[in-house]
Amino acid sequence: MNIKKQFTEGLITNNPVLVQQIGMCATMAITTTLFNGVGMGLSVLIILTCCNVVVSAIRKIIPEEIRLAIFVVVIAGFVTIVDLLLQAFIPALSEALGVFIPLIVVNCIIIGRAEAFCQKNTITASFFDGVFQGFGYTVVLIIMCVFREFVGSGRFGGGLIDVANGFRFTMDGTGAGIQLFPSQYGAAIMNLPFGGFLTLGLLIAVMQYALKKSAKKKEEAKKAAKKAEEEVSEAC
Amino acid sequence: MNNKTVKLAFVLFLICAIVAGILGVVNELAKTRIAQYQDEKELKALSIVLPADSFSPVKLSPKNFMGKKISVISVMQADNGSGYAVKCSFSGAQGIITMLVGVNNDLKCTGISILSHSETSGLGANAASTAEVGVNFRSQFEGVGADVALAKKGGTIDALTGATITSSSVTNAVSEAIRVVESIG
Amino acid sequence: MLTTILSISLGAILINNFIFSQFLGCCPFLGCSNKTDTATGMGVAVVFVMGLASAICWVIDQYVLIPLGLQFLETLAFILVIAALVQLVEMFLKKSVPSLYSALGIYLPLITTNCAVLGVVLLNVQNNYSFIESVVYGITGGLGFMLAIVLFATVRERTEFSDYPECFEGFPICLVSASLVALAFMGFSGMSIFG
Numbered sequence: 001m002n003i004k005k006q007f008t009e010g011l012i013t014n015n016p017v018l019v020q021q022i023g024m025c026a027t028m029a030i031t032t033t034l035f036n037g038v039g040m041g042l043s044v045l046i047i048l049t050c051c052n053v054v055v056s057a058i059r060k061i062i063p064e065e066i067r068l069a070i071f072v073v074v075i076a077g078f079v080t081i082v083d084l085l086l087q088a089f090i091p092a093l094s095e096a097l098g099v100f101i102p103l104i105v106v107n108c109i110i111i112g113r114a115e116a117f118c119q120k121n122t123i124t125a126s127f128f129d130g131v132f133q134g135f136g137y138t139v140v141l142i143i144m145c146v147f148r149e150f151v152g153s154g155r156f157g158g159g160l161i162d163v164a165n166g167f168r169f170t171m172d173g174t175g176a177g178i179q180l181f182p183s184q185y186g187a188a189i190m191n192l193p194f195g196g197f198l199t200l201g202l203l204i205a206v207m208q209y210a211l212k213k214s215a216k217k218k219e220e221a222k223k224a225a226k227k228a229e230e231e232v233s234e235a236c
Numbered sequence: 237m238n239n240k241t242v243k244l245a246f247v248l249f250l251i252c253a254i255v256a257g258i259l260g261v262v263n264e265l266a267k268t269r270i271a272q273y274q275d276e277k278e279l280k281a282l283s284i285v286l287p288a289d290s291f292s293p294v295k296l297s298p299k300n301f302m303g304k305k306i307s308v309i310s311v312m313q314a315d316n317g318s319g320y321a322v323k324c325s326f327s328g329a330q331g332i333i334t335m336l337v338g339v340n341n342d343l344k345c346t347g348i349s350i351l352s353h354s355e356t357s358g359l360g361a362n363a364a365s366t367a368e369v370g371v372n373f374r375s376q377f378e379g380v381g382a383d384v385a386l387a388k389k390g391g392t393i394d395a396l397t398g399a400t401i402t403s404s405s406v407t408n409a410v411s412e413a414i415r416v417v418e419s420i421g
Numbered sequence: 422m423l424t425t426i427l428s429i430s431l432g433a434i435l436i437n438n439f440i441f442s443q444f445l446g447c448c449p450f451l452g453c454s455n456k457t458d459t460a461t462g463m464g465v466a467v468v469f470v471m472g473l474a475s476a477i478c479w480v481i482d483q484y485v486l487i488p489l490g491l492q493f494l495e496t497l498a499f500i501l502v503i504a505a506l507v508q509l510v511e512m513f514l515k516k517s518v519p520s521l522y523s524a525l526g527i528y529l530p531l532i533t534t535n536c537a538v539l540g541v542v543l544l545n546v547q548n549n550y551s552f553i554e555s556v557v558y559g560i561t562g563g564l565g566f567m568l569a570i571v572l573f574a575t576v577r578e579r580t581e582f583s584d585y586p587e588c589f590e591g592f593p594i595c596l597v598s599a600s601l602v603a604l605a606f607m608g609f610s611g612m613s614i615f616g
């Protein structure tokens with residue numbers, strides 16, 4: 001397992017949302033402002049990394065029969081820690097995400113990675129897997145937020161960026177964001193559940209299109225490489 | 237019940253106990269911070285709705301709630317005698333809204349502050365927003381009496397765009413809150 | 422009392438439908454909706470487990486966690502209760518009602534990671550519901566889930582035969598059709614019950 005390959009897997013070829021198609025609930029529910037998206041993404045990244053490391057560390061000592069129950073307990077533990085810390089230090093985020101923070105427990109990404117990856121791999125590999133898978137998840141959330149916020153209310157970076165007194169980042173969710181066009185011309189429907197389903201559908205469609213195209217390209221490149229001499233394949 | 241089952245149950249129990257122990261420590265560390273934040277938030281909201289900086293709770297009797305369409309959580313009286321703040325909850329368009337309503341001694345609203353809600357982001361959620369649209373919406377309630385109503389029902393309050401339900405439930409709640417204060421006298 | 426129950430029920434089934442307005446339980450919703458039969462089976466199983474989980478978790482929260490000041494363990498306790506409950510229901514059905522087991526059996530394990538179940542329990546706590554309100558909210562929330570998944574399965578059976586761009590194959594076309602069903606459900610959001 002090399003790190004570079006894990007990185008592309010997490011971000012593109014095996015992206016948790018776009019390719020594995022798991023963990024959709026929160027993806028569609030909270031992506032209405034950039035503040036929520038970044039907050040949720042980073043929370044999942046932290047929880048996923050911690051769980052991956054712990055699961056991988058205890059993988060040899062836990063009994064096979066009750067491994068799922070143990071994974072769930074470990075995950076619930078980390079989720080509660082993050083939940084409590086958010087309530088104490090970034091209360092605005094905890095209020096904005098509401099019930100979706102404790103619901104990270106049943107986010108299939110985390111239990112899925114524990115079962116599919118960490119059980120069989122070393123601590124280091126699991127650590128990077130957590131970071132990259134979490135990063136891939138965060139990137140998807142950010143893309144969805146940016147799109148929905150722009151189309152829905154003509155804004156960028158709601159809650160996170162404050163431009164009233166010079167450009168700065170806010171942690172308390174009060175930043176009004178950058179208004180790109182007057183909000184009354186936005187399609188407010190993108191902020192509603194409809195927009196969540198539609199945006200994710202379009203995003204996965206684009207991803208499938210791109211993956212198919214790159215697969216085709218690779219095939220063509222292989223054919224070309226076969227025709228050409230070895231030097232070409234070395235360049236690849 | 238054989239040995240294996242007992243062993244498995246023991247392992248699971250042990251792990252639960254460890255996790256619960258760690259959580260207990262984290263909770264202990266975070267607890268004061270969370271409580272402090274809640275207090276600050278409440279006091280901030282109170283000072284928005286009433287011009288006072290200290291408050292004491294009012295004892296309520298069942299007759300204060302009779303026939304009210306909102307549930308009253310608590311009523312605080314400003315120590316400088318400027319009026320009362322009613323903390324109440326009611327259902328909005330999507331879920332429960334918790335709101336603080338300031339009422340002065342002439343039974344006029346002095347301001348409102350929404351403590352928690354789950355309204356649609358970008359529409360109903362504007363009622364609680366710190367942006368201009370939210371501030372303008374809430375400031376309409378300053379000085380209104382128990383007869384407050386939405387503009388489309390012949391009153392003075394302009395509803396938020398695309399959020400008539402949220403606006404009308406907030407308006408009704410303000411009116412009910414004033415009646416609660418009236419019943420306290 | 423009756424009004425509250427009615428308003429909770431209508432709210433959970435139509436106005437705040439678990440899937441179309443709160444996004445709880447989307448994974449099984451998209452995963453188990455390719456046939457109407459499967460969708461119905463999943464729906465019934467969810468109603469059953471959500472009702473039971475609401476009742477048991479309410480009791481545990483009120484009589485164990487709150488008196489001991491252990492509210493911070495809620496998430497952990499609830500997920501364990503749900504997992505154990507699903508196991509017990511599975512064992513019970515297998516032994517005593519085999520016909521029901523053969524119909525629901527394969528869906529039961531999937532329910533543990535259905536966020537609608539954990540979601541409903543957490544929302545009960547958040548909304549300070551009483552025992553009866555919690556159970557009603559659990560059952561009607563499940564009914565809302567069932568309505569959504571069965572309706573959507575019929576839509577999906579149709580999309581099988583339609584002609585859409587190749588890259589929409591699989592999940593994307595489902596999500597796009599789900600967005601249209603969600604749009605239809607938005608029509609209920611204007612409803613308010615008894616003032």
